[in-house]
Amino acid sequence: MSKITPYNSGESKKEQVGKMFDNIAKSYDFLNHSLSFGMDYYWRRKAINCLTNNPKKILDIATGTADFAISSSKIKDANIIGIDISEGMINVGIEKIKKKGLENRIKLQIADSENLPFPDNNFDAMTAGFGVRNFENFDKGLSEMYRTLKSGGIVAILEPSKPKKFPLKQFYDIYFHHVLPFFGKLISKDKSAYTYLTNSVDAFPNGENFINHLKIAGFTNCKHIPLTFGIVDLYIAIK
């Protein structure tokens, strides 16, 4: 279980993570799209293509600025709820949804993934983009996802990862541990946020290890799909 925290301030991980995303909310989208060279759109599209059960009710966990929720609105007749603990991130998301005229399809609200304010068996599908790693207790978050998903519902989770093969591994290590935190700090003006990003990815269980956590939460048919030479992992699982 990752207890890597952004500020080492003595507050809970949840409080620190919420504050960190409030701090970087305004620069998040720019940094996300530029530091991933725009590939984040492709990763979310790939994940949404795996929601093959024609979902009408989708929950986007740790929605942030709502990019995953907005991508899910491509699914015909789907209504989407996005939840997040950071008011700053949600506010940016609400503005984007208004600009796209998607207010009738997507609703955002402040809520904690580890204590979801929804009844059991409520959603046809769930997405979680780059959020699970940030939870205080991600096993609790996974079991809340399982509880609120309908039987037969599909969950799609994206998490950053690292390539394992030479020479990409060595090249990416330099980018991930030096270039990315340097530009992250410069542009977001938060000294710790992008160092936290790299440390939390290093500490997060990936591949088969994460699949085991999904199985413990109750999910079946769990699949791990590495994307873009393994710099991102897509996990698909069914309740």
Ligand SMILES: C[S@@+](CC[C@H](N)C(=O)[O-])C[C@H]1O[C@@H](n2cnc3c(N)ncnc32)[C@H](O)[C@@H]1O
């Ligand atoms: C890296 S951002 C990802 C945003 C978005 N999903 C995306 O794909 O770009 C991670 C988000 O997780 C949220 N988060 C972290 N812990 C959370 C929790 N326990 N409950 C809800 N949201 C949480 C943060 O506030 C932040 O907005």
